[in-house]
Each structure stands twice: as structure tokens, then as C-alpha cells.
Amino acid sequence: MKLDKFDIAILNTLQKNGRISNRELADNIGLSSAPCWRRLQALESKGYVNKYTAELNPKLLGFDIFAITYVSLENQHPDSSTEFEQAIDLLPQVLECFMTSGEYDYMLKIITPDISAYHEFISNNLLQITTVRSVNTTFILKIKKQTSSLPLLRK
Secondary structure (H helix, E strand, O other): OOOOHHHHHHHHHHHHOOOOOHHHHHHHHOOOHHHHHHHHHHHHHOOOOOOOOOOOOOOOOOOOEEEEEEEEEOOOOHHHHHHHHHHHHOOOOEEEEEEOOOOOOEEEEEEEOOHHHHHHHHHHOHHHOOOEEEEEEEEOOOOOOOOOOOOOOOO
8 A cells, every 4th residue: 555645644643643533634634534433444444554552641640660681591592582572561561662783682562650669570570581681770750752653755
């Protein structure tokens, strides 16, 4: 599917407000409701929109510790990676997990209520995964920019 300026405008608008009505969306991008709705349906069916979700305020919900945790595995065998990834999928404190190149095998974004909970998470969860060799943590002191919006350019 080749995206045109209307498709890009739909996607950009949805990234800012996933709850926008079709009427408002159509008005924002300069289409009538029916063609806008058809385009949105096509974008969703082709997989351009993964899901709709709400962004919650972690501070108001009692989460004060954000950490980037670098993980090295015991070896590079595919079974080790699979075991690690399956274990990580079960840990809600892990917000994001990336397989990386370089010094570490994985980079995790972890959230916990406090430093004690972080220590407990590392000791009782992450270091209990048999394929984990070492863990190195950087704590986030201030979040300057955080977005999940992709930099789509209008065509």
C-alpha cells in the first residue's frame, strides 16, 4: 500500500489523539467522513496501526524509578536468547526489551515504585533467569523527552 498525504495525515493525527472521532479526523485532514473512515480501515487492516492505548502517568500511580538495564547472557546460543526473552515477557516491570549489538546482549527499560523494589526485581527475577550472566544499570534522573510517535513526513 502506497501512502499518500491523506494517509500520512491520518497516521500523524492518530499518534497525537487515538480517541479522535472519525468526523474530527476527517475535518482535520480535509476529507469527508466516509473516505476518511475507509482509509483508516485500510491502514488498520494493512497493519499500519498496531493498537490503540492510553498513556498513563507513572508518577501519579506511584512509579518513581525508571532504569535502563543492560543484560549480558552466558552465551550467544539461540536457545539462551529464547529462554531470556520468554522470561522477560512475563515480567510487567520490563516496559521495553531490545536485543542489541556491542558490549551487552539486551537493553531493558524497567519501572518500579522505588529503589528497594528495583533491587528486589533484579535479585528475585532478572538474576534468576539461568541464561543471564550479568546486569548493569543506569538510573534515569529526569525524562526530558518521551514519545512513541514516529516522525512521519507529509508527502
